[in-house]
Amino acid sequence: MNISRKFCGLLTAAVTASTLVFSSAESAEFPDKPIEMTVLFGGTANTIAQLLSELMSAELGQPVVPVARKGGGGAVGYSYVVGTAPNGYNIVWNSNSISTSRRTGRIPFDYTAFTPIARVSTEIPALAVNPSTGWESLSDLQAAVKASDRKLKVGISGKGSFTHLTSAALFDAMGIGDKINFISYGDGKAPVELLAGRIDAAIQWPGQFVSYSQAGDLTVLAVTADTRAEILPEVPTAMEQGVDVNISMWRGLAAPAGTPPEIVAALQDAARRAVESDQFTEAAGNIGFAKAYLGAEEFGNVIASDDVFYGALLSKLGLAK
Amino acid sequence: MDSFLNALALALTPMSIAAVGFGTLLGLVFGAIPGLTFTVALALALPVSFSLETVPAIGLLLGTYIGGMTGGSVSAILLGIPGTPSAAATVLDGHPMTKKGLASLALGTAVIVSVFGGIFSLIVMVVSVDLVSRVAIGFGPAEIFALVLFGFSTICGLCGKSLLKGLISGVLGLMIMTIGLDAIEGVPRLTFGSVNMLQGVNLLVAMIGLFAVPFIIEAFSEKPHNRNAPRPIANVRAKLPSFDLLFRNLWLMIRCSVIGTGIGAIPGTGGAIAAFLAYDHAKRFSKTPEQFGKGNIEGVIAPETANNAVTGGTLIPLLSLGIPGDPATAIVLAGLMIHGIVPGPALFMNNASEVYGMYVAVVLAYLWVLALQLLGIRVFIHVLKVPRELLAVVVLVLCAIGAYSIRNSAFDIYSMALIGVAAYVLVAIRVPITPIILGMVLGPTLENEFRTAMMLSEGKMDIFYTSPTALGFIGLAALVIILQGISELKLKRKNGRKVQVSDA
Structure with missing residues (x-):
């Protein structure tokens, strides 16, 4: 049952992805079709995304389909999502990589091209x-x-x-x-x-x-x-x-800039309930990441201050472009 | 012993058996369909596994992995299109057997030797996980580079008539894989500023293009007099391998199992390398090497045994070190982590019964493979009765979906088509296709391991000849090349003499 739903989700995603850009689906009932969550990396990023999307699907009543768009240090996935319609049906499982990709010249846009939805987790190196x-x-x-x-x-x-x-x-x-x-x-x-x-x-x-x-x-x-x-x-x-370093990696969700606030709020809510679930807590312990929910506004502030921080760090290391 | 009995009780519940069976079937179907691979099947099975108990969940993932590994041989043998990269070597002799009307014999043999290889590797893993993982750790960048170089030397055995054309093909494969962001410096290469090119050419996309597109074009460019009476690919006879045939090849199966398990245990290698090395090895030590490539059963046995022996092999570093050997095992790793099973040295202390449960699940998965495939062969071979041009349409659609679904990128459909047309041209001018795949599989590993080794040694070449293991493999590679050179020379001299005789 579950697998057929997943598979249908994948096929739907496959079929709709090309036409999605042209369809203007801004109905009162969000969501009324599957939501695509672009995943940029493998490893823990992918594992958490799989679980999160499963839990969010249960919250939203529509499948949230994690779709891997790896490669280019995140550039491929970010570029894809930035080009989609800001209607909440295309979201990205993002991370600090938005700043590092931008500052090393791999993507021609920065974090302001996205509306933050919620921070979900942090990992400490x-x-x-x-x-x-x-x-x-x-x-x-x-x-x-x-x-x-x-x-x-x-x-x-x-x-x-x-x-x-x-x-x-x-x-x-x-x-x-x-x-x-x-x-x-x-x-x-x-x-x-x-x-x-x-x-x-x-x-x-x-x-x-x-x-x-x-x-x-x-x-x-x-x-x-x-x-x-x-x-x-x-x-x-x-x-x-006695060594003055404070770096951790966050992961969260974002949508293309211009996504209506009520849709962002619906997604934020689903993400919050998913993060608060027992299953997510248990997975955090098993996999070794920390739950770190932040609402859209605070998350936005974190992204903005991090962007400045990584910009300075990359310049210092001679990696900035 | 207690934890083993406990595991047996956990793994033999109806739920576990059904989960393994479902996974195996899913893997088989995805593996068998050209374009869809078992990595996609695993990605679909992963969320399902979240809601299951630990042992059935792992059973589902392992079943999908193992089913996919054996399923790849079905389309390789029937259509000449490998379902997965690890089945690329099986095409060489499996498809010619189909053309001779021996499809079911090839399929049956492939299944049975797959199960043999898989169980063999599981036994190796159970008895020597510590020892093997310690040896595998010894394989650093320099050693893996040397091993892959040795793997690359098997190109000599895949060239067919012209070594030069084989080399051209191999180098094309190497060149294609340099496109995209390089893994070490993060520098974009040959991308011409396009974000799509940044992700490089996916191996699977290229493989679909290389094997499936020429199949499709050929099907439609048949001569007109065939149009009224669509011609099936070959006659169909349902015949399974005899016990005698298998017993005669037992020694070959054991050697190829050892190759597969060993290669699988070394992270960063994988099924395709094992299959090609095993094929080359079988050809080199065969009494009838000239029969290879024309439908020799040994050419099916060797790669199919080896690529399934890889499944047990990759579990060794996965469980003892937490290192996934390929993208498929990376998904299995994610499933384990979610269920609180953290691979590594502490695993065998903390989760002994889950580990034993995993062993039982692997055996179950192979029993399912045997049952499903042997029953399935009767169905599969009917595919050959379908007129070629109708089949081509189905393959075309599946390949487009498959190419898209790997990275969810429409760009990949275009690159598949482009590579496919190029492949058709290459086939037409008799450049062999298989070395391209070999170049693509091995190229990135070859480059990355070489560069990592150079970083480790701070630019000194002695890292390659101070390690006995690396030196050993480089020596083997040199040997293969020299032997090939000698036989080429002999052939030339013989041909030269023939010409003189005819002149006289």
């Missing part, structure tokens, strides 16, 4: 090292790097990626920014490279480190937000260790 190094804190790492004439090998998921930005900001704040050799790996491979000892340190999502940390195969030195990660409660923040 964590820094791990191989236990054979003997490092227990950021200052151990800092001292070792300063004493050595070798560069620290740090695994990231691609130049200009969020893990790259976070690593660069952290090591810059620690005063060892010029002794880092960044090594790009594809999705999720950095922990293995760290286990095998081919790299010295890596910043990834806490969920990827928990199992290794429990088994004593990796040491997690710090998280980069201003609060500790729920899934790694014993790991101190960088700020607690």
Whole structure:
């Protein structure tokens, strides 16, 4: 039953996507047809989106269909959604990538091309090292790097990626920014490279480190937000260790600019109830992200202030265009 | 033992058996239809799994994965269009068998050896997950680069008559994959400022174009005298492989299972590489290598055993390290995470009964595959009775839907058509298509691993020859190329002599 509905949803999406732009569906009863949620990335982004859309479908009474438009560091999906009609039937599962995509010149529009709907979750990056190094804190790492004439090998998921930005900001704040050799790996491979000892340190999502940390195969030195990660409660923040860094990734929903306020409100409401559900809470614990609902207006402020922050950071790192 | 019995109780409930069966069927159907792949099937099954209990949920996802892996061979053998990239090597001998009227024999063999490969890899996984994952960790960028290079050297065996044309085809595949945002520096390449080009050419889209579009064009360009009496593709006979045939090839099946499991265990490789390596290996050690490409059953056994052995292999890094080997297992990983099963070293302590439940689910899935496919063959082969041009229309529609559904992008339909027309031209001038697929599958890995290795070594080449593993695979690749060179020379000399004789 469920699968046939999903499949119908997919087919409907397939059929309507081409015609959607031309149809002006602004009826009193929103929604009266399936809503397409564009997903920009795989990994946890995709997992959370799948669950969120399932829960929102139940709230809205119409299927919310997660549709993957990956690639180009988010540019492909953002460009697609920005070109659709602002009627609430095309929304995007967005993140800080709206600012990084813009500031690295991959998309010709910025966050103002979208109306924020709601922030849904945050993920706090964590820094791990191989236990054979003997490092227990950021200052151990800092001292070792300063004493050595070798560069620290740090695994990231691609130049200009969020893990790259976070690593660069952290090591810059620690005063060892010029002794880092960044090594790009594809999705999720950095922990293995760290286990095998081919790299010295890596910043990834806490969920990827928990199992290794429990088994004593990796040491997690710090998280980069201003609060500790729920899934790694014993790991101190960088700020607690005297390094002034506060970076976390948020994910939320947005629609093309000009979407009517009452439709935004309906979507915001559905998102809020989905986030408050038990199933979502449970998944947050399992996957290692934090529930972080914010309404449209506050979410908009977060996006705007982040855009300035990432603009400055990218310029400092020489990645801005 | 307790947790095993517990798992058995969990995995053998009617709900679990039905979930695995449904997943297998879904995977088979999506795998078998050219254009729709099991990655799409998994994406559809994932939300359904949210509302199920843990073991049935995992069973559903694993069933879809395994069903898809075997389903890919159906259209590869019947129509010459691989349902998934891992079935691309099966086309080489599977489709010629269909043309000889041996479709059901090829299909039956493919199913049985698939199940053999799958169960073999599961056993390897159960008994040696720790050992294998430790070996797999040893494969860093330099080692994977060397392995993929070795995989690339099998192009020599796929070229058919002209090595030069084979190489042209392989390089075309490599070049196509450089389009888009590069994975390391994030620099757009050959995109001409278009956002659509930024996402690059999808492997599946290209594969549909390469195999399906020439099929469609050929169907409509048949000579006019055929128009009144539509010609079926081949005669249909329902015949399954004999026990004797399978037993004779047992040793080949075991070797290919080992190849598949090993390749599957190394993250970042996958079914297609395993299938091509197994095919090349079978051809090289066959007593009748000249029969390959003309409908040799060994050419079906080797890739089909290997690509299913990959399923158990990929579960090794997935469960012990939390590393998905390909996009399909990434979706399985998402399903596990939602149900609170976090793969990694702590998994076998925290979730022992779920892990055993997974093992049972894999066995169940293969039993379903065996039952569904062996029954299905009787139905599948009727496809061959459909007149070619009618079939082509269906394939055309399915391929357009398939190309669109992979990334939900209309642009992909156009690129499929463009690549397809180019493929038709290549076929017409006798450039083999398979090396393009090989180039496309291996190209991105080859490039990324090489560049990552160079970053690790800070630009020094010694990273490739100080690792014994890497050196070993580079040596094997060199050996394959040298052997090919020698046989080319011999052939030339023989032909040269023939010419002289006829002159005299």
